[in-house]
Amino acid sequence: MDYTSWFISISFLFVHLIGASNATGASPRAVAVKYDWKAPAWDAVNSHRSMQFSFPRAPHFRVAAEEWPPHVYIRTDIEEGSKGRSPQVMGKTVITGPMGKLMDELAHAMNFTYSVVQGDGYWGAPQGNGSWNGMIGTVLRGEADIGLGPFGMSYTRSQVVDFTIPVFIEMLHVIVQRPLPMPDPWGFVAPFTWFIWVGLLVAMVAIMIISFAITNILGFGGPRSLWKHFWATYSVAFSQTFPWKPNGLALQMTCFIWAIVIFIVTRSYSGALTSLLAVKNVPVKYDSLRDVLDDKTLNILMEGSTALTAHLQTVQSGIYYELAKASLTRAKYVKASETYGAAYSLIPKGHYAMLVENVVCRKIYSDYFSLTGRCDFYMSTGNFWQLIYAMIVSKGSPLRELMNVRIQSITESGIYEKWAIDQMPNMTHCLKMPTKVKAHEPYSLLDLWALFMLVGGGLVLATLVFACEFLSSSAAGKF
Template identity: 55%
Template sequence: MTEVRRLLGLAIALLVVWWAEATSPPRNLMATTTMTTTKTSVACEELRPLGVKNNTEEEEEDEEKEEEEEEKGTISVKSRVKRAAEDGKSPRGQSPMNFKFDRAPHLVIAAEEWPPHVYVTPSGDGTAAISGPMAQLLESLAVSINFTYTVVQGDGYWGAPQENGDWNGMIGMVLRKEADIGLGPFGMSPTRSQVVDFTSPVFLEKYRVLVQRPRPVPNPLGFLSPLSWYVWVGLLLSAILVIVTTLSAARTLDLQEPSTVLHHVWAAFGIFFSQPVTSVVRGNAHRFAALVWISVTLIVMRSYSGALTSLLAVKTVAITHDSLQDVIDDQNIQFIFEGSTALTAYMQEVQSGIYKDLAETSKGRSVFFQASGMTGAAYELIPDGSHAMLVEEVVCKKVYSDHFSLTGRCEFYMSSNSFWPLIFAMTVQKGSSLLQPINARIQALNEFGIYDRWANAEMPNMTACIKTPTKLTIHESYALKDLWVVFLLLVGGNILASVFFVTELLVHWGYPQLFPPQSQY
């Protein structure tokens, strides 16, 4: 008990000492600090060179500038952020994720339509309304950071440098400070990063080739497809060898069996087509040759029959445009591009490689559209089979989804090989204080996959046509155009047989001595 009392008394004493030290002001510290500050200020005023303004003068000038901007309606983001910072809130003074304006500034957002990411509906007053995943992202940022905004449109392009050095599109608007944020999303590139700042990536994307879905082309010689040409040649040479062997055996050994060439030719090809042999085979050499030929033709023709049945049941169509190199090599293909993109800008300066080949090949063979017109161009131009669209994978999926929703058919094909991978993000003005707060929130959305879910919701039927096999199998009935060669052989054979019959008949009537009675074996 004594020990407990002693510890309790010590604790009370320490508490009293702490309270006394905390409540009593320092004796000489405040005076000393005041005197030092005063002397330093006076010294600084005396040492400041002529023409150099102090902080107070700079603040007064900034306030006058902000008043002028407010009267003109052109308040910069820097001024808006500064006003919010006066209330103790600054993007640079606290965690970007926790930053929020106490007084909501009004920002100008540059946006263009790019399905399925953003849809733009112009208004009569020069502004526009937006919807889609990027609109949801912008609204989330506005609520989280606390700002209001007005959406404006530009010339319809994302932005690329022009011959005079200026930039067009939304990049140009942000660069000229006509907009505080470029909604995009923009493909990141070194050239663009020199004039604007990119936010954290919103999503990753890659380009693919979008073409007409291949259709089966009639192949009149398809009945020869089960066996390659050298197998057919091998069979023909083997038949000739069998005919020579059996004919030589019949004539050399003086066997009692037909020894005419036509008889042995007919017998050899009769066996090939599973027809019976009417004559009696005599002699071991002849029998052995016939046995080998029967065995070979049995195996080959059974294999041929099975393969031909499969080919007749299912038509297989080879994919001819499955990569960027495929469309470059096809001189009959016209290219469809989106104008003023990172890809088209790179094609203007690339010096070697496949993109140099693309730049050279596409000259005079390309058409350009704004992002809002790409899906319409796909429906209008690609079905003729002479156009290929080089576009982001998500646009291919959007075309798939919308077309299948309207028609229930899959009329387009997206290449299995991709190219030109890009990171897509929003843009802000160089040095903007909004960059870090926006980055923190985009990263949080990406960690939970929220943007991807928004984007997929815009394409409900994209999986119906998304499979991209190496070959397409199409089940449908064969038409006459698929088998006309077979019928040609039938008709031609009958005509030829009729000609021979008439010729033989006429010769038989005129020269009966040429047709003596033949022995039956």
């Protein structure tokens, strides 16, 4: 144990021994046996004593930190020190943002000073030679006493460092280029589902067969040609009159029912089609991790050396195994401080998807809208990979319990959440994306090409039928 840890342990033990002896009448030795001083019992009495603890003489700690908006900002300040109750500036490196404020509150409450240690820009993951990179590696090598993070808690990380109690909980989302309103060339079939269209076709065939059977069984009522019955049924379906007059009650009732059905269907279709032509669809292609994995042409952006990337190295099945395989050829890893630059430069190109926390997505929304006034990004409604985020200290450090009670009081009161929300003033403007947009401009050929294709197909078919009839008539000597 180094001098700093020894000093904290002795100070913390002294406070507990005196407090417990006065409260219970027990001897200092008995109290020492009751408590494990490297990791004190987490109870109400111990929490109260930890909250009351303050260093008699302010020690100096080194804090490993990397920029990760909106939680952590790191900047260079030309002033030495700071005034008031917020001594964040130690030298030229300054921590701001919600985690900076949290670190500031801890320093003020516990009476210590700190300086910032920056590393390689990563959180921390095990390397092939057994060492760790990132901020975790900085703490393990003794170059820092506290890791600001905040770090996603995982079993692998807990084997080498101690986590504080959680600061917040997050889920990952997919953020992609915001889809643009697109016309639907096949919108003229949209008023009905395919089941309705198939049902209408079946009904038309059934009416044709029934009317043909009635006239042939009764021997009167209409023509006995199946083709003429088909043509009559087809004419009514397109709001045309009967080419012949049906006689007999049975045939007249059959034709009447078909006419009523067609009347209701055509009125419903025309009203729905008018409404559909007034809007344009906004297709959402990537709304979950599964959507991203299914598109083999889409590149994936991820933060490097995170709890997720460490998990991908060992997973053997499931959707994360698929992500691990896809990341071998499709993934581009970025540092925490490079996340926003990568989002702004790569995602608008249209063939990149980024896997980041919900709060990072909202921060991207907020900052981009503040700069441009546009909402060019879309955050998936589907989420995955829930993580608990916390700070870290070296294994067995007595700082952990002293920090825990103060972190708990700040998070449970909602103060930290308020700090985080204050970093994103324009986040709500782009959160709700409509799935349909009212069209104010005239439709172009691109919007209705399917209709013209249908007309063209009909003309080609009619030409082929005409050619067949002409050849058949010529062969019969009619021309």
